[in-house]
Amino acid sequence: MxxxxxxxxxxxxxxxxxxxxxxxxxxxxxxxxxxxxxxxxxxxxxxxxxxxxxxxxxxxxxxxxxxxxxxxxxxxxxxxxxxxxxxxxxxxxxxxxxxxxxxxxxxxxxxxxxxxxxxxxxRRVPGNRAFRSLIRDGEIGTPYFTLSTLSIPSAMLHPTGGGAWYRDQSMAGSLVALEMGVHEMDLLQYWFGPARTVDATVRTYEPEIVGDDGSVTHVTSEDTCLARVDFDDKLSAQVTLTMAGHGEPVGSRFVVGSRGSVSSACWEGWQDGWFTPDDGERVPVEATIAAWVDGLSAQERELWLPEGTWDPAALTLDITDPVRYGVAYEIFDFARAVDSGTSPEVGGPEGTADLAAAIALLESSLAGGPVSVADVADGTVTAWQDPLDERLHDAHLI
Known part of the structure; x- marks a missing residue:
């Protein structure tokens, strides 16, 4: 990164x-x-x-x-x-x-x-901004449930770098839950509000990774997560994430509400899918995103899509482009907070809330049942974290 x-x-x-x-x-x-x-x-x-x-x-x-x-x-x-x-x-x-x-x-x-x-x-890319507005404006009614899937082989994860530390629990915590799952939890909570409970199974299918050069990496963190995340208002999210995928790589999202649905063939955002309202004709999700961007006031655009941090000619996400992948915006937002003395969009409290929801995946799997995200956030549930905190304590960091 x-x-x-x-x-x-x-x-x-x-x-x-x-x-x-x-x-x-x-x-x-x-x-x-x-x-x-x-x-x-x-x-x-x-x-x-x-x-x-x-x-x-x-x-x-x-x-x-x-x-x-x-x-x-x-x-x-x-x-x-x-x-x-x-x-x-x-x-x-x-x-x-x-x-x-x-x-x-x-x-x-x-x-x-x-x-x-x-x-x-x-969250910084236009499609994810637009989807948040679509949900809050009730364009598909009351959200009932959401499905998200990411299945990729280990070789696709950070192919230009990263190395073995991603698979070392002492360094990364959990490949699937913290490296990828925290993205999922940030998006879900950005769109739908705080997660309430998590019921998850987190496991390692491939305890060894053999590189093209024959080198072997021993995996001490998990590569797969299957979870249900419950929110208020009876909304549930079904989440499947694996870095042990084989065959066809898959990334997708699907949300159903009381008056329509939205689909995407991209896990990181909304593209190659459809906005399908009950009372109208379905349209490509990219058209819905473009309409949202066009409807922003100057003040809203300065807040959500400041000039130079996004590409008006290409609203879809591209992981190779720092502008279309949200990286440029997060740097800009940090500098804006420093210069203005205001809070960044994702600061310590927001980052901790995302982390607590992601760690709830691991705490739930270890406990063998649902856990409250609030209990993870306030330190009531810590079993999965305890060995890591002990190492930090021994290093005189906590």
Whole structure:
């Protein structure tokens, strides 16, 4: 994700978006930081300094914050170090490995009077904004249920990087629940409000991953989740996520309400599907999204789709494009919060709420039955998190 964020900074710079700019690259690995500097120069023509540690950023002019895109286990220590140095923080999702860690980060930011933002990108694309409005405006009536499916082979997950840490519980927590499931929970709660209860089965189908070079990665986190998530107003979500898929890769969404339905052949958003009202002709979901964008007032557009953070000529999602994948917007939103002193769209509280809902998948599976998301959020239910929190405690981080 670090290179995706770098491409996001480059896209904003090339589009002339005021506010965020990349002041330096910070990476303890010489090869990685050298490659990052070269990529940014290739994309923008600019050369930025590169340092090996956060302490070295003190010598770089113009640094107000840090964009933390590292293995999840390192989010807490790096965020705390940044706050101690007076730096604002944008942290990749999930915010942390455990609710306790996320709470510590949120409290530290508040105590220091600094911004903590979470880089949750899916909600930022136009289709997911439009779908939220469609639901809230009652275009399909009262939502009854929603289905979401993602089945991809392990090789499709971050094919340009990431490596073994994604499959190491001590570093990532859970490949399926925290790396992918937190996306799902952010979207569901963005659209439908807070999740109430979760009943899930989370398992590992493939405990070893053999690479093209013959290397073997031993998997200590889960690769598959089957869940039901209940919300208020009798709305339920059926969620199937697997990184152990074979055959045809599948991503889809389907929502049924009292007066219509919406479908998508894309898990990350809404495209290649249909908006089908009971009292009218079905139309491509892309047409519904375009109509929503066209109907935005200038003030609404500045809030939800600021100029330069989206592509008016291409409203569909593209995971290779930082503008069409929401990455550029999350960087812009972070910079806007820093400059204006306002809260980011996804800050510590929102990131912690998403994390609690995602961890509820794991707590439910371990408990063998439904759990309350509120109980996970307030620390009543912690069994799955306890070993991770013990490691953090032993490292004197909590």
């Amino acid at each position: 670090g290179l995706r964020h770098l491409r996001g900074f480059a896209a904003l710079r090339n589009r002339g978006v005021p506010g965020p700019f990349l002041a330096a690259i910070c990476d303890s690995d010489l090869v990685r930081r050298t490659e990052a500097v070269a990529l940014y120069r290739e994309l923008t023509g600019d050369t930025v300094p590169a340092v090996a540690s956060m302490s070295e950023l003190e010598s770089v002019p113009g640094v107000a914050g840090v964009d933390v895109a590292v293995p999840t286990a390192l989010h807490l220590p790096l965020a705390l170090e940044a706050f101690d140095r007076g730096l604002h923080v944008l942290v990749e999702k999930p915010i942390a490995l455990t609710v306790r860690s996320a709470t510590l980060m949120t409290e530290a930011a508040k105590g220091a009077g600094l911004v903590l933002a979470v880089a949750e990108n899916f």
